[in-house]
Amino acid sequence: MTRMMSASELRRYLLALFMLGGILLCYLFWNQPSTPGMGASSYTNNNAQKVYIPYLTKSDLRWSWECEGQRCVRKEVGKDDRHTSLATCSMLCGSTQLWPQPTGPVTLGSRSVVFNHQQFQLDTMVSEPARSFIMYSFAAFNSNVVNLVQNVDYTKSKSDIRKFVVKISVFDAKVVRLLLTTDESYKLVVRPNEDNDLVAMITAQNVFGARHALESLSQLIWWAEFENGGMLKTLRGASVQDAPKFPYRGLMVDTARNFMPVDNLKRVLVGMAANKLNVFHWHVSDSQSFPLELPNVPQLAKYGSYRPDLVYTVEQVKELVEFANLRGIRVVIEVDMPAHAGNGWTWGPSEGLGDLAVCVNLQPWSLYCGEPPCGQLNPDNPNVYDVLEKIFKDLLEMTGESEIFHMGGDEVNLECWAQYRNRNNTSSYVDLNEVWGNFTKEALKRLEKANGGKRPKHVVVWSSNLTKRPYSVKYFDKNSIVVQSWGGSEWTETPELVAGGYNVIISHVDAWYLDCGYGRWREHGEAACDPYRTWQTVYRHQPWNSDVYYRKQVLGGEACLWTEQVDEKSLDTRLWPRAAAFAERVWSDPPVDRSSMSINEDVYTRLSTHRDRLISRGLAAEALWPQWCSQNPGMCL
Ligand SMILES: *[C@@H]1O[C@H](CO)[C@@H](O)[C@H](O)[C@H]1NC(C)=O
Ligand SMILES: *[C@@H]1O[C@H](CO)[C@@H](O)[C@H](O)[C@H]1NC(C)=O
Ligand SMILES: *[C@@H]1O[C@H](CO)[C@@H](O)[C@H](O)[C@H]1NC(C)=O
Numbered sequence: 001m002t003r004m005m006s007a008s009e010l011r012r013y014l015l016a017l018f019m020l021g022g023i024l025l026c027y028l029f030w031n032q033p034s035t036p037g038m039g040a041s042s043y044t045n046n047n048a049q050k051v052y053i054p055y056l057t058k059s060d061l062r063w064s065w066e067c068e069g070q071r072c073v074r075k076e077v078g079k080d081d082r083h084t085s086l087a088t089c090s091m092l093c094g095s096t097q098l099w100p101q102p103t104g105p106v107t108l109g110s111r112s113v114v115f116n117h118q119q120f121q122l123d124t125m126v127s128e129p130a131r132s133f134i135m136y137s138f139a140a141f142n143s144n145v146v147n148l149v150q151n152v153d154y155t156k157s158k159s160d161i162r163k164f165v166v167k168i169s170v171f172d173a174k175v176v177r178l179l180l181t182t183d184e185s186y187k188l189v190v191r192p193n194e195d196n197d198l199v200a201m202i203t204a205q206n207v208f209g210a211r212h213a214l215e216s217l218s219q220l221i222w223w224a225e226f227e228n229g230g231m232l233k234t235l236r237g238a239s240v241q242d243a244p245k246f247p248y249r250g251l252m253v254d255t256a257r258n259f260m261p262v263d264n265l266k267r268v269l270v271g272m273a274a275n276k277l278n279v280f281h282w283h284v285s286d287s288q289s290f291p292l293e294l295p296n297v298p299q300l301a302k303y304g305s306y307r308p309d310l311v312y313t314v315e316q317v318k319e320l321v322e323f324a325n326l327r328g329i330r331v332v333i334e335v336d337m338p339a340h341a342g343n344g345w346t347w348g349p350s351e352g353l354g355d356l357a358v359c360v361n362l363q364p365w366s367l368y369c370g371e372p373p374c375g376q377l378n379p380d381n382p383n384v385y386d387v388l389e390k391i392f393k394d395l396l397e398m399t400g401e402s403e404i405f406h407m408g409g410d411e412v413n414l415e416c417w418a419q420y421r422n423r424n425n426t427s428s429y430v431d432l433n434e435v436w437g438n439f440t441k442e443a444l445k446r447l448e449k450a451n452g453g454k455r456p457k458h459v460v461v462w463s464s465n466l467t468k469r470p471y472s473v474k475y476f477d478k479n480s481i482v483v484q485s486w487g488g489s490e491w492t493e494t495p496e497l498v499a500g501g502y503n504v505i506i507s508h509v510d511a512w513y514l515d516c517g518y519g520r521w522r523e524h525g526e527a528a529c530d531p532y533r534t535w536q537t538v539y540r541h542q543p544w545n546s547d548v549y550y551r552k553q554v555l556g557g558e559a560c561l562w563t564e565q566v567d568e569k570s571l572d573t574r575l576w577p578r579a580a581a582f583a584e585r586v587w588s589d590p591p592v593d594r595s596s597m598s599i600n601e602d603v604y605t606r607l608s609t610h611r612d613r614l615i616s617r618g619l620a621a622e623a624l625w626p627q628w629c630s631q632n633p634g635m636c637l
């Protein structure tokens, strides 16, 4: 049926069509890959709600800041006084506002220049594959700067320079995947040239150092709030030399207790990049759920996800790995085993493979596991190892990560196995630790098979009774096994592992577990890990001494976020800024005064600046203190 449209209907129709076209155009514009060939790593940041501050006239402003004795002091601004924003004052007053603090010499000029982001120009002679990486890093840098802007019209104000040239050279253009031996150092020099361009010169061994340099450069740029209605500023001169103290700087996030859509994990990576963290340890599965789609074992996600759509697809994982790599981060996926495995593993009997997991959802849970629901892989069923080999193959393929492989291995409950074996008339009168050891041995063998016949250089396991003598020496080769030591910091566990010759990654529960302190989530059992770890606790924790041999065996540290009481709604606030405090510990390892355990004023001030920076990048980082304290540096200690 057709009919004529009235004039007003036609107008409405055309308007709708026009708007639709507009939306489509915007969509196409925003989805333009910024770098050819790197469009895969698109990212929608739902949290980044840009708030433009209304234009205020000079007479609206009450505060201005002045640098007095290396500290910014808030002053009432007179009618004719020049207004200096807190950011401008902080950047020019005594300290760097860099986070983490560089470990090499830093010289910062005392003058600032006004510019706008349209003046950026990338100048690089680097060849592929580094070139594409650098282009992408530069685009990310550019967008970090644009995110500082709070006044759309700011480009109209006068710039002090002609262009802002970013010159990048890397020594080895072939390196585009991170290894523990990758040199992440960089040198950044900012100075004007005779044409009145500001030139930021970045030199690094490879793209990873260059990326860190761009991160540091972005931190030397700030939004001068209310100065001339707001403008971008940077230092007229700066020189930074920097390199991390530890090669492994990890952050673990658990996606099994509560599922989090993949964009949330991208936000974690954005935060990690801002803090120069470099390993995203993804604890993807646990006894509660198995949300990871694996091509060779699709049953795991089919039976193990909370809902058919609450899964990470292969494409999503690959995209995440790419997204991470371009931010200087590698992704290590852990499918925990033999404990912390239950839901997702129940399809064995229906496919004629027997019980792949035992004690699954068994009650009363407290007899068979540390938290409900229970579940552990069945070490006596040979089919389990065939499944493991397929899992390993898929993980290696999806992440492309074969230098570091995480095998899980925490909190095995021997009583679960004992009960099952009793019921099945298998003798329990053996040391079940040996059964666990044999499981691990066979699993390692299958890992080697999945990895083309050789063991990944570093296989990580959580610390446990099995990583202690006498079992450790029997089952774990110290040349390839790295132990993630998560016991209490006062325990003898870490020093014993180091003395035993193992390389370690430190995740001491009483310092670097970010999930703790939110109370009990169940009626029975202890509130596993109260109290809350404050950022100061995280920051102060320095679980190594100055002994160079000891430190050589500490590959680094990892902060952990288990998610029994976290999902996407509180992910950011749980992580930030405490994970930033952790990042400075493993990048810079600043000295700790062991008698007073006090933290310098400079750390408070820089972290406060950095928290605002994380907010500008779309992370819902938690407030450190009342805003009065940010406005009055040094007055809240
Ligand atoms: C338990 O017993 C059944 C039947 O005898 C057998 O098929 C299965 O393999 C046994 N499981 C284990 C783990 O020994
Ligand atoms: C275990 O042994 C008992 C007694 O010999 C027998 O009745 C039972 O069927 C056995 N169970 C299994 C699973 O083999
Ligand atoms: C562990 O494996 C060894 C070698 O295959 C075997 O001799 C031993 O009995 C096994 N131990 C247990 C407790 O299953």
Ligand SMILES: *[C@@H]1O[C@H](CO)[C@@H](O)[C@H](O)[C@H]1NC(C)=O
Binding pocket: 411, 412, 413, 414, 465
């Ligand atoms: C480790 O072994 C000790 C001594 O045998 C035991 O008391 C403890 O419960 C074991 N720990 C775990 C987590 O199983």
